[in-house]
Amino acid sequence: MTSPPPTTARPRRVRAVGDRALLVECADLADVLALHAALTAASLPGLVDAVAAARTVLVRAADRASRDRIARALPDLPAARRHDAARGLVTIDTVYDGEDLAAVAALTGQSRDAVVAAHAGQVWRAAFGGFAPGFTYLLGAGLDVPRRASPRTVVPAGAVALAGEFSAVYPRASPGGWQLIGRTDAPLWDLERDPPALVRPGDGVRFRAVRERVAATGAPRRPAVGPAPESAGSPPPDLPYGALLVLAAGPLSLLEDLGRPGRADLGVSPSGAVDRGSARQANRLVGNDRSAAVVETVLGGLELRAHGTQVVAVSGAPAPLTVLDGDGEPRGHPPTDAPFALRDGEVLRLGTPPYGLRSYVALRGGLAVPPVLGSRSTDVLAGLGPAPLAAGTLLPVGAPPRAAVGLPEPGRVREGGLTRVTVLPGPRADWLTEGSLDRLGRREWVVTDRSNRVGLRLDGPPLVRAVETELPSEGAVAGAVQVPADGRPVLFLADHPVTGGYPVVAVVRDADLDALAQVRPGERVRLGLARQAAARHPGV
Secondary structure (H helix, E strand, O other): OOOOOOOOOOOOEEEEEOOOEEEEEOOOHHHHHHHHHHHHHHOOOOEEEEEEOOOEEEEEEOOHHHHHHHHHHHHHOOOOOOOOOOOOEEEEEEEOOOOOHHHHHHHHOOOHHHHHHHHHOOOEEEEEEOOOOOOEEEEOOOOOEOOOOOOEEEEOOOEEEEEEOEEEEOOOOEEEOOEEEEEOOOOOEOOOOOOOEOOOOOOEEEEEEOOOOOOOOOOOOOOOOOOOOOOOOOOOOOOOOOEEEEEEEOOEEEEEOOOOOOOHHHOOOOOOOOOHHHHHHHHHHOOOOOOOOEEEEEOOOEEEEEEOOEEEEEEEOOOOEEEEOOOOOEEEOOOOOOOEEEOOOOEEEEOOOOOOOEEEEEEOOOEOOOOEOOEOOOEOOOOEOOOOOOOOOEEEEOOOOOOOOOOOOOOOOOOOOEEEEEEEEOOOHHHEOHHHHHHHHHOEEEEOOOOOOOEEEEEOOOOOEOOOOOOOOEEOOOOEEEOOOOOOOEEEOOOOOOEEOOOEEEEEOHHHHHHHOOOOOOOEEEEEEOHHHOOOOOEO
């Protein structure tokens, strides 16, 4: 099996994606794979990720200067074509009872049985990965259908789906806008398998229709944490620097560091702390390296008991802090954004912050849980990293750093019901009508309660798209503002999918992303369009 023959009907076009990425439009899939191979081989300084998609390659850089250097280097990259030999044939047993099967039949003018026969009666070619770990875009023929007008907030793990000319299997529960035609229990992603992805680019895939799902376990495995000690005394001997015992986790508490960039080809987003600046500040206050793991907690309710005396700092949303002694009596109320001691057996309790959403708890020495793919971050979309914290979780503390404890610093989170950020026109700004692009930046949008670490869902009068055709899936970045067919924007955050199929009409400046991490549901945001970049066609 080889890549399709190349065509060179038009040159590659390069569009800006915010201030740290580029979208390169290619002639065809063969051109996509060739450019991706050339970028991978070139090892350009500042290149973080190159994400192949249906007709484009997304290039993500470390900063704006690196992005601009890479843009200048693109014309000089070699034009050699890559031909991938087939690695083999993967068979996936599938029950064809998806809730969109009837809709797909109507869209294609076929019966349900004919749709199943067309899907199961061909060998699909695995073209590229993306969206989520283990999610592979499979190229076939005869079943070209649009995405749903509005994406589902949760698509079940194992769902077999169609969108455009592609089919795929959702490796785990996640948001998605593809048409669901069936389900499987095949383990698409398994960190204990080498490689972890069941289907890789170049593979052939055949779906075999069955009546019942087979038993299989494809859920991502979480790193285990140690058992809780029996008392609040000295930590176990295998935890020489002590630990924290979680007594209560609040609404949601996760371990996060600065993420796992550079793995988008595996379908793995950078993830990491949503408010990176607050996480770095908490680490700085206790003398840690900026990338040490911290606890990211939402709206207070977190309680942690110290095993061994620890140095702690809390930054981000200014949660009221209370330290309780071994008898449960209040000992004091340390300030946020300053280091303080938490003695052996004492408990730190975080109350509900008066404003802001996420607080960050750093321990001197960091939290020494096992890394997954180079990071201790929990990615809620991909299911990677440590499980969410729960009562009884024991968090070992790492060796203390050489750097001194820091001085108190001003808090980073500001009070206010309206958060203003600057956006740059996205690569698909021309998919909105002129008036809708203007309204995107002029009006205030309400953050809905369907928002999370994956992204903010914004509510307001729907925007009007100027282009109603389907957009082939292409790479996405944190800060991307997508507009589904229903006209209500979705703004990607840290755990966003690697690729998406709705047009990105604007991109938040990287420097403004931290502010969005602290916006609560029901609050308002304004996406101010950067004056110097308000071109309808923001090409580079």
